[in-house]
Amino acid sequence: MKNASLLDPIEAFVSAQLSACGDELIYHNLNHTLSVVQNASRLADHYRLTDPDRFVVIAASWFHDLGYVNGDPAGHEQRGALIFREFANRLVIEGDLIERVTNCILATTLPQKPTDLLESIVCDADLYHFGTIEFAEKDLLMLEETSRRLKTDIPAGSWLSGSAKLLRSHQFCTPYCQDRLAAQKHENLRQLEARIQAAFEADQ
Template sequence: MNYTTLLEEVKQYALHFFGVHDNQQFLYHNLNHTESVVKSATLLAAHYHLSDRDFFIVLAAAWFHDMAYYTGPADGHEKNAVELMRVFLKDKGVDELTISEVGDCILATCLKNPPEELNLNQRIVKDADVFHWGTDEFLDRSKLMRKEAETRFGKKIGKKEWTEGTIRLLESHEYVTDYARELLQAKKLENLARLKQRLHQQEPSGSGVKEERAAKAVPGGAGHGKASVAIPESVVIKKKKSDRPERGIETMFRITSNNHQRLSDMADNKAHIMITTTSIILSVLLSVLLRKLEDNPHLVIPTMLLLVVCVVTLVFSILATRPNLPKGTFTHQDIDEKKVNLLFFGNFYQMSYEAYSEAMHVMMEDSDFLYSSLIKDVYSQGVVLSRKYRLLRNAYDVFMFGIIVSVLGFAIATIFFGH
């Protein structure tokens, strides 16, 4: 099953669904939220190197998980979303096991599910649904959620009441994937501290004077009962400025590298298809058709043309998958000048472990060297991909036009010279 094509069909269905069912009362549970969850799920799935099938399961669940808000009551919308998903995927010929696993991922978004009962796919979707709790978007999203709730329930919800409920929710929540905890937990605790500070400001003060010096109360961890530590605003800001870009850069490199790897795998699969196809045609030509050319001399030219087409296609396909290894060594000068990419095995496989370990420690101590190596690695992957897809395009062009010309040749030879 082609999961890439199927996932694109799921995406188009979701975009059409939200377009048709546009409802202004859903200020939060709308297409913007769904696309945000899909983006977060993609990030988490790429980090864990999911297979194509698991990648489809996770993203299909992300696209469907909130659709049922538009077709029924909010309570139990997860189960209704599963039914919408089941009807669509069954119509597309998806097997029952895959449909069931997508449904389990949708049900995992219910906050009441115990995390220890969830598998990796379900954990990814669960964390993706509340990914924004650990980002700068949290407060804005919370406002939208409050306005949506007021519209749905038909009553005003006080700021203090909403803030208290949100604090309880964040304090009881834990991200269930290691990567989400690493990436989002610190910022989620900052958001929680801001809510507590806001709640303190909303409550009437005995002196009637608000504190002029803001401080962030950062708990040791939600639900762990550790004492809070007061951190000055300036320190928090400095920490935020120094930490967040690093995480963003690392995430960018990770996603780009994973995308390149997936494209490389796709190119290899396409090349293997062409190699298999042309090999079968060549086998038939050499074993059957060539023997009959003495009795059918009018078929010599189209047969030879088809033979050449298959051979040229086969050569291009093999070249697209043929590995190209560098010499596998580097020098101390390369390290000093930061010219070598130590992240690609082709640059060090002939070196001793001691030399490679020493070079790696030098790179890890120098952030400029490290990031330049990551840039070289991504660039090198792109160059290799460009070569693969260029050769593959040549192979497909030769095969497509060659088959057309060969078939026409056989038809002309048979019609005009067959007798």
């Protein structure tokens, strides 16, 4: 089988796994994964990746958050990599592709520390929304998912402060994202800081 054709069973498997979670995962669901795959595909096109390299980043994007289906956020990258390895053993995957996909999945662990272009692409595909106008909406979904998992209401000011801290510490890894997303990411941070200030003043 050519690498591209292996993506069809991967898509079917991951989609079924995430769909079975129902409403449990408000953010780390199939919609998020599809978005990451789309972002990775955009970056793969820009960098004109070879067929094997493109398979690596797309496969890793499909599996990068699959560890959420069987555990808490901590360690979900390792679980996702393990699920991929177990699934990949059913397919005929040549050479070191399994290892390279696994490395890309693990590279998305925060703080991200990619070691090559492919890992950088998957990292940026995962957090692409940090530099888009969708950031606020997706951050709200993260808050709702976290609140449900912890079974508690998280104070808005506390959550916003954590989100702002994450944006300040984050750096896009690829020149493509650095060039195209930096301005909106800066604006997203500005808006967060304004909301934090408003929440602080409301508590006074």
